[in-house]
Amino acid sequence: MGTLFDKIWNAHVVGQRLDGRVLVYVDRHVIHDLHAPPAFAKLTKTGRAVRRPDLTVAVTDHMVSTRPGRTETSIPQTTPFLTRTQSGAERLGIRVLGIDSPLQGIVHVISPELGIALPGSTVACPDSHACTVGGIGALGLATGTTEVVHVLATQTLAWKKPKQMRIMLDGALAPDVTAKDVILFVIGHFGSDMARGHAVEFAGPIARALPVEGRMTLCNMVTELGGRTGLVAPDTSVADWLRDRACAPAGGDWARAVSDWDTLHTDKDAIFDQDLRLDCSGLEPQITWGIDPSHVLGLSGRVPDPALAPPAQQDELRRAIDYMQLQPGTPIAGLPIHRVFIGSCTNARLSDLQAAAKVVQGRHVASTVRAVVVPGSTSVKREAERIGLDRIFRDAGFEWGEAGCSMCAGVNGEEGAPGERVVSTTNRNFAGRQGAGVMTHLASPETAAAAALAGHIVDRRTFS
Amino acid sequence: MGRFQSIDAVAALLDRDNIDTDQVLPAAFMRGIDPDYGAGLFALWRRDPAFVLSRPGWERTSILVSGANFGCGSTREHACWALDEFGIRVLIAASFGEVFRDNCIRNGILPIVISPEPLEQLRALLRDASGPIRLRVDLASQRVSGPGFAMTFEIGAADKTALLDGLDEIGMTLLQADAIAEWERSEQVARPWLQTLRAAP
Numbered sequence: 001m002g003t004l005f006d007k008i009w010n011a012h013v014v015g016q017r018l019d020g021r022v023l024v025y026v027d028r029h030v031i032h033d034l035h036a037p038p039a040f041a042k043l044t045k046t047g048r049a050v051r052r053p054d055l056t057v058a059v060t061d062h063m064v065s066t067r068p069g070r071t072e073t074s075i076p077q078t079t080p081f082l083t084r085t086q087s088g089a090e091r092l093g094i095r096v097l098g099i100d101s102p103l104q105g106i107v108h109v110i111s112p113e114l115g116i117a118l119p120g121s122t123v124a125c126p127d128s129h130a131c132t133v134g135g136i137g138a139l140g141l142a143t144g145t146t147e148v149v150h151v152l153a154t155q156t157l158a159w160k161k162p163k164q165m166r167i168m169l170d171g172a173l174a175p176d177v178t179a180k181d182v183i184l185f186v187i188g189h190f191g192s193d194m195a196r197g198h199a200v201e202f203a204g205p206i207a208r209a210l211p212v213e214g215r216m217t218l219c220n221m222v223t224e225l226g227g228r229t230g231l232v233a234p235d236t237s238v239a240d241w242l243r244d245r246a247c248a249p250a251g252g253d254w255a256r257a258v259s260d261w262d263t264l265h266t267d268k269d270a271i272f273d274q275d276l277r278l279d280c281s282g283l284e285p286q287i288t289w290g291i292d293p294s295h296v297l298g299l300s301g302r303v304p305d306p307a308l309a310p311p312a313q314q315d316e317l318r319r320a321i322d323y324m325q326l327q328p329g330t331p332i333a334g335l336p337i338h339r340v341f342i343g344s345c346t347n348a349r350l351s352d353l354q355a356a357a358k359v360v361q362g363r364h365v366a367s368t369v370r371a372v373v374v375p376g377s378t379s380v381k382r383e384a385e386r387i388g389l390d391r392i393f394r395d396a397g398f399e400w401g402e403a404g405c406s407m408c409a410g411v412n413g414e415e416g417a418p419g420e421r422v423v424s425t426t427n428r429n430f431a432g433r434q435g436a437g438v439m440t441h442l443a444s445p446e447t448a449a450a451a452a453l454a455g456h457i458v459d460r461r462t463f464s
Numbered sequence: 465m466g467r468f469q470s471i472d473a474v475a476a477l478l479d480r481d482n483i484d485t486d487q488v489l490p491a492a493f494m495r496g497i498d499p500d501y502g503a504g505l506f507a508l509w510r511r512d513p514a515f516v517l518s519r520p521g522w523e524r525t526s527i528l529v530s531g532a533n534f535g536c537g538s539t540r541e542h543a544c545w546a547l548d549e550f551g552i553r554v555l556i557a558a559s560f561g562e563v564f565r566d567n568c569i570r571n572g573i574l575p576i577v578i579s580p581e582p583l584e585q586l587r588a589l590l591r592d593a594s595g596p597i598r599l600r601v602d603l604a605s606q607r608v609s610g611p612g613f614a615m616t617f618e619i620g621a622a623d624k625t626a627l628l629d630g631l632d633e634i635g636m637t638l639l640q641a642d643a644i645a646e647w648e649r650s651e652q653v654a655r656p657w658l659q660t661l662r663a664a665p
Binding site for chain 2: 017156192197
């Protein structure tokens with residue numbers, strides 16, 4: 001008897017290493033252009049071979065341009081990352097999805113979308129949002145660059161087993177309230193350091209009712225809760241979502257896999273190190289106001305007053321208010337904005353773009369706002385164009401980009417200008433994250449779309 | 465793999481919690497293929513002449529003292545490379561981002577977690593000093609000391625050995641190469657769909 005996490009972890013333990021760390025087998029190793037070039041160089045230096053190139057996939061996402069008509073040389077500073085990812089992967093016999101591939105996209109979007117990540121599998125990725133694949137019941141393992149070299153050479157990770165936490169999400173969501181609102185609420189409620197050292201399982205009626213892509217949004221931001229990885233138990237909706245995907249098991253393997261996935265749930269008598277509940281009934285759409293993912297408000301909320309906060313928090317709140325150029329007590333709705341970014345591994349799957357398009361349809365972006373949509377993958381972009389979403393966005397005055405991380409991380413230079421206020425569907429609002437002096441408000445695609453139309457932060461449910 | 469024994473060096477106080485890796489190394493400094501990571505360390509903060517690392521006397525800081533959740537956010541190991549290239553050997557905080565902490569060990573940087581009371585004592589010592597303060601950190605004896613301040617700290621045996629002796633992690637893992645091969649053989653029987661990755665069309 002055990003937790004979902006126990007079942008996946010225990011099934012992958014190869015043994016214990018001399019130093020007491022547990023060797024965990026990596027079923028899928030997905031790497032990207034920010035870490036692949038230094039990792040390939042380090043591997044070559046050690047003189048070791050890649051143990052399982054056939055279980056490894058490299059993709060370009062962080063460093064690519066997302067501007068229409070992009071090429072490998074669109075951003076001269078990042079070109080070497082793209083060419084070294086491509087040439088290194090080819091030299092090592094690793095499949096690579098570069099910008100010419102119809103399957104290219106953000107690593108955490110393509111892993112489930114192509115069926116590379118599967119329920120019950122371990123998926124190592126050198127990125128803190130590796131936890132995204134928890135939405136389909138895959139165990140995401142976030143690594144640094146040195147660990148990439150270790151996985152390439154051994155197909156294992158040497159970890160200490162994390163502690164375990166369950167968060168029961170009780171209640172039911174109003175129709176316009178999304179997975180993003182739930183996870184922002186969870187982080188705002190518990191804090192951005194709360195899940196340190198833990199693997200987090202989301203359970204309860206809200207987690208169960210979320211569509212598969214929403215569960216990925218939920219798990220995506222476990223790292224903003226401080227957690228090591230996140231999971232939602234897979235159910236038949238996950239199998240339906242995965243069926244016939246490019247790398248998903250086929251033939252007899254498919255039936256065997258689906259029957260194996262039936263066992264992937266937490267047993268009734270399982271014990272967690274921390275077992276928490278949060279009632280989400282009556283939840284309104286959420287948005288961040290400050291420079292930490294836990295600085296969260298409902299859209300009817302007001303910027304907090306540091307003077308009323310516990311003394312230990314006052315400095316942090318004052319710094320956040322100063323950086324964000326806000327006044328204590330100001331309603332968050334009505335705050336004028338300069339930019340809207342709809343994209344990232346948090347919120348750029350097809351259902352996210354559909355939800356935003358529904359808000360945008362037949363309207364126009366405010367003249368003071370620059371609004372951009374960057375699909376999470378080239379496959380998402382293709383499908384969105386097939387059903388006409390690109391037309392809806394373009395007609396409304398949105399820019400329509402190519403797939404990549406873009407201004408979520410801004411590593412490729414796509415970022416805002418100092419003093420710009422951005423509503424962004426991404427996962428981090430740290431000071432300077434989207435460019436020096438840029439003020440980021442995290443929200444759902446629906447809330448971001450409504451802000452683009454209104455020119456200020458607004459509750460789309462009251463916006464007409 | 466760098467090694468760490470002991471150090472006697474200037475310490476700087478970053479007097480806040482939740483310093484994320486976007487602050488440690490802003491994304492702009494990861495763009496070039498072989499960038500000067502040391503120049504990128506706290507680059508946005510260092511534009512401010514009043515920031516501790518910009519002030520005369522702290523140019524050769526090797527010890528940083530901060531609050532809770534240091535190194536949260538992006539797992540960029542580049543943040544550790546920036547600390548390393550700048551010359552930071554020791555971090556002292558109430559807690560660390562987990563991947564960041566592991567990355568520090570791998571890059572020969574000693575992350576020390578100390579409990580609130582002695583940490584506040586140390587922070588007060590640095591906060592109230594009129595000039596740079598030197599601290600001595602010794603890993604073998606697990607001791608931090610400075611003017612009017614001394615304490616011991618805890619560190620896991622594996623991490624301590626890795627820092628003191630250097631470590632070939634891959635070599636250590638490959639001592640179990642047979643076990644890995646055996647695991648793969650049994651998985652090929654139990655869950656063959658995970659031992660192959662079907663080619664995308």
